[in-house]
Each structure stands twice: as C-alpha cells, then as structure tokens.
Amino acid sequence: MKPANFEYVRPASLEEALVELAKDPDESKVLAGGQSLVPMMNFRLARPERLIDINRIPLLEGVESVGDRVVIRARTRHLALQNLSMSTPLGSLLRTGAAHVGHLPIRTRGTFGGSIAHCDAASEWCLVAGLLDAEMTVRSQARGTRTIPASDFFWSIFTTAMEPDEILTEVSLPALDDSYRTGIAEFARRAGDFAIVAATGAVQVVDGVVRDARVCLGGVSEVPFRSAAAEQVLLGQEWSPRLLRDAAEAAADEVDPPSDSHGDGEYRRDLVRALLPRALAGAVR
C-alpha cells in the first residue's frame, strides 16, 4: 500500500528539529532510518500528519568512549555497529547484536536510537539497553535535556517514557572491562526476523567465580525483561555448565510469556531454557 499524506520537514540542526516538533508534537513523528516507521505508514497503521526528517542533522551519528562509559549517538546505523572496531566485551556485544538486526539493506538505514525509541521488546538494542542499564538522553524545546535510565524508559510495547515533543539524542552504556564476557542468542523462524525469544547476558567472572551477572530476555514480556532470578542464581557461584542450566531454569520459571501466533507461552519458556545457556556460554567463551 501507499502511505497517507503528510507534511515533510527536513531541519538542518537539532535545535530546528526540536522547534518543528514542538509545533504539533502529537501529530508529528521523527523520521530516522524509517525501517519500522515507513512500513507502518505503508500499511497505514501509522498516519502522522508531519514527518521531521533528522537524517541531514550533523553530529547525530557515531560511537565514542567517555571515561568509563560508551556513548552511542542516536542516529548511528546498525551497519556502523556491526563494523565497529572496539575490541572490548561491549564491542563484541554490539557487533553480534547488529548482525541479528534485519538484513544488510535494513542495517544501512535503520538506527540504534530509532530502534530504542520505537521500543519493540524483541529488538536487540532494547535488550542491550535493558541488560546494561543504559541511560537515554532526550531533548525537547520546552524542557531541555533529561536523562532516563533503562529501568524507567521502557513502558510497554511501542511505548516509552519519552514525551511526544522529545527526540532521543544519545544512549550511554557502561564500558565493560575485559573481566566481562557478553553474549546474545535468539531464535526466529527466518533469518533477520524479530526473534520469538532472545537472550542476552553480561557476566563478570574473576578466578572462576561470578562477580556480576546481568541477564535480559526479549519476547517474553512487553518490555525487555531483566531476570533477577537468573542473576541471583549466577551471582557468587563457580562457573560451570550446570550453573548455566540452573540459571536458565530459574529464568524460565520467572517469566510469564504471552501466547500469540508465533508461539505460545510454554514454547517461549522452552526457548528461554534453550537460549539462555547459549547466550551465557557465549558470555564466557
């Protein structure tokens, strides 16, 4: 199908974009990579009256280290993350995550920040943000800049703490040191589809013992699901294949996944059991 009419605005600066957005926030949408918004518009599931195209605004792309954090600017394309030359556990997680996002022609356009602002609970970047307690920086003309932690950011499917007049400008993640290992595993019926269930882990192992454990699951709830039960099982224990299975079992007990045409709740629980050990095994490879 073809999208409905809209007014097209292409600001040259972030300030100009915020002014344009503030004119009619409820009827406007920010256009970044367009790989989720435009299909929805083609189906007329979304009919924004105005599109604010941020693709020509300078300084909205790139990844940089700032102290013990890594800042990813919002319009950084998936492909740039897949090709990232960052030889840390975080770099590895971002490269692997990007390789799971759609396909090459999706990754050339689609953006890291767009994926997070869109808030599909099975998206790799929402999972990574949940896993690492990311901090999202958003700006509006009326209220300036505010920073929202991941635990407050993701509200529900396609719904975040962002106000309609705000633009996501960057996401800050902890620069995990070399004592961390990271991993991601997911299952989809076709390569490149959104995962039915996805599992991510970041684990710090010192002298064979788990010092820090983070587990985040996708496809089991409306927002990225941090499994406190799995993290509790892992923490302070000696690393072993058995421990991975115990953690996965705890996570499977803890989640209450939805049933839909892609799989019922029990099936998703089984996927958690199967995928979490794979993600964590990657985590200590």
Next chain:
Amino acid sequence: MSQTVPVRLYVNGDRHDIDIEPRRTLADALRDDCGLTGTHLGCEHGVCGACTILVDGKPVRACLMFAVQAEGTSIRTVEGLAPDDQQLHPVQRAFWEKHGLQCGFCTPGFLMLVAGQLEEKPETDEEEMRDVLSSNLCRCTGYQNILKASMAAAEEMSG
C-alpha cells in the same frame, strides 16, 4: 491532494527534476516519475527486497525511503549496472551464466544487493554471501544458483 514539492534526483548519473508529493516512496518515484521500471515492487514493507537499489553505494529498500529524502544523493538502479549496451556488469553476467534467475521478478533486487556488497567488499566469502542473500526473497530458484552466481561474480571482481 496534498501539495507537490520539486525534487532533483541523480539516478545512474542522469538528473531527474520531478514534482512529487512527499509521501511518494523512492521506488514509486523511480518507476512512475523517472520512468525507470527496472526497480520492482513486491511487498512494499521492506521484507521481499525486490526494490533494493544503491543509495550512495549502499543497498537500501527503495520502498522504505521517501523520494524527497534522496535529494542530493547518488542513486543507482539496475538500469545503471551495465557499463554500456554491449556489456553486462560482472554480477549480471554471472546470473546469466549460472542460471541465477527464473521468472526474473526478484532479479533486479538481487543484482543490486550483490553488486552493492561486492563493490564494497569483493572478497566476500560464501558464509557472508549467504547472510547477504538472506535479505531478499526469490520464489523460483531455491537460491542455490543465486548463491553460485554471486560467488562466481565475487571471484571475478576480486581477481
């Protein structure tokens, strides 16, 4: 009827000055306003890849970009692959020789996808090529000859 805007597109080195509504996708603008019907439209929501073209050298879905967004970019479609009327692009030649197409509907998308990949990275190995080819759908071939053709083109372009 919403207002049209003037847009200047550079496609395969040619300038096209067109008047379009902002909601016109790049794929529709190429076909209906520039007369370049080699770019095919299948699903119109980014899944099938039939409309894949190169924008500034990179493969994109032309159904997921508005033509107004492409102003000032360098666009390449299947009409711009062959260097002249007498020769084929190495990827076109390989699809011909390895029987990489049957009905041909998906072919422009596959050609642009593979050409974009190989012009960026001629040394692409088979594993990576399989991942690249998973971007697009073909309902005839079963993909094996598309893979063979793509690897034959890779060999020629890297050699």
